[in-house]
Amino acid sequence: MDDGVLQAFDVQGTIQATIVSTTHLVEEARNRHKLSYTAAAALGRAMTGAALVLPVVARRGRLTMKFQGDGPLGKVVVDASSKGIVTGYVENPRVELPLNSLGNLDVGGAIGKRGYLHVTSDTGFGLPHTSTVELASGEVGEDLNRYLVNCQDAGSVLIVGVHVSRNGVEAAGGLLVQLLPDATEETICMLENNFASFGTFTFLMRRGMGLEDILRRGLQGFELHDLSPFQPLRFDCRCSTERFIQALKGMDRQELLEMAEQGEAEGRCQFCNAVYHVASERLMDIAEGAG
Ligand SMILES: [Zn+2]
Known part of the structure; x- marks a missing residue:
């Protein structure tokens, strides 16, 4: 599956959804920085999160996120621009940790449970704006959700996932569903039900489901407008x-x-x-x- 973004609204105006596929750009970051498994998962989730949040906070601009936790990975910094370019790095790219109690790569332990997430958005008008929230768990998805709720005043569901094996990054992507002002209790209930049985994002990708199929699985029961055209994403950098x-x-x-x-x-x-x-x-x- 190519890397890229799809967006959708429902006909009733209760939700807005963004879904991204980032497998290739996360693999590119893993190769360039020689990332450990844990670092690849951490940076990959952060890059995926930046691609998801960018259209919400700086649709025609750029977004920089810095996870500054007390874990051994040190800083995790990503930068995304509305031209579909995502880049990023980890301060200590070789750090590896044992799997956590759920048998997953321990991203929370590597970034750290205590610390801050700084999000700087630059819309191209006026000065860039930085918001800071305390980390929720260092697992990236929960931290970004806290940022959206606290700083963007947007109730949301945000999922990011990276599946990395000895062959490299096999799947990476994420989904963000935000409540719009016309959302009701029923909207929230439907989303909760859908996501209780949603499964793991990268598992669905590895089963061969396309972005649109995964999006529709998360939004069962919602009548969607036409989806936005697929916008490609890639790893690139502004340096020269x-x-x-x-x-x-x-x-x-x-x-x-x-x-x-x-x-x-x-x-x-x-x-x-x-x-x-x-x-x-x-x-x-x-x-x-x-x-
Ligand atoms: Zn560069």
């Missing part, structure tokens, strides 16, 4: 040699000259792990303000 040079231009002349003496400057992008090199001559030019 030019950006690296811009960063060098902000450095002290003496530091630049020292780097030039050593031969070259090397920079690594935290988000995508790309490496950039700037040669000695260019460094001298930058140091002399002629870069």
Whole structure:
């Protein structure tokens, strides 16, 4: 299944739903950062969550999420833009933990149960806006739900899942259903019933169900409008040699000259792990303000 997003509303105007498939972009992140199983699950859930929440908070902009918990993984940072681009990194990508009591990868233990989730949205108008909530469990889905309820005032169901085996990321995706102002007790009841028997998101994907089938399973009993066109998603990054040079231009002349003496400057992008090199001559030019 290709990575991408589908959105739907119901005819009665009680709910709005977003569903994403992110298998390939999470696998790309796993390869680039050489992630452990647990780190792949944690970063994958966060990237999937960012793709789900982006249309809600910055439909035509970008969104950065930082999970800062007290677990061994350190920071988990993701960035998503409305151009369908998602990227991210984990501070300690090799951390591995034993499975939790449910037999699942211990994402909550790895991110940490205590700490904060910071969500910065940039709609392209005015200054970016940051909201902070305490982590609910470090399991990502619950934390994002807490953010949506506290900061976006939106009752919602949010599921994110990543299935990673020794072959890599086999399935990743998620679903967000939000209550709209016309929602009633009956709406909530129907959703609760549907999700009580929904199963695991990645299990449904691995059984070969498409995004639309999974969406309709979660929204049984709702009469849906036409679905939005499928919007592709991919792993990509905003870094470039030019950006690296811009960063060098902000450095002290003496530091630049020292780097030039050593031969070259090397920079690594935290988000995508790309490496950039700037040669000695260019460094001298930058140091002399002629870069
Ligand atoms: Zn990059």
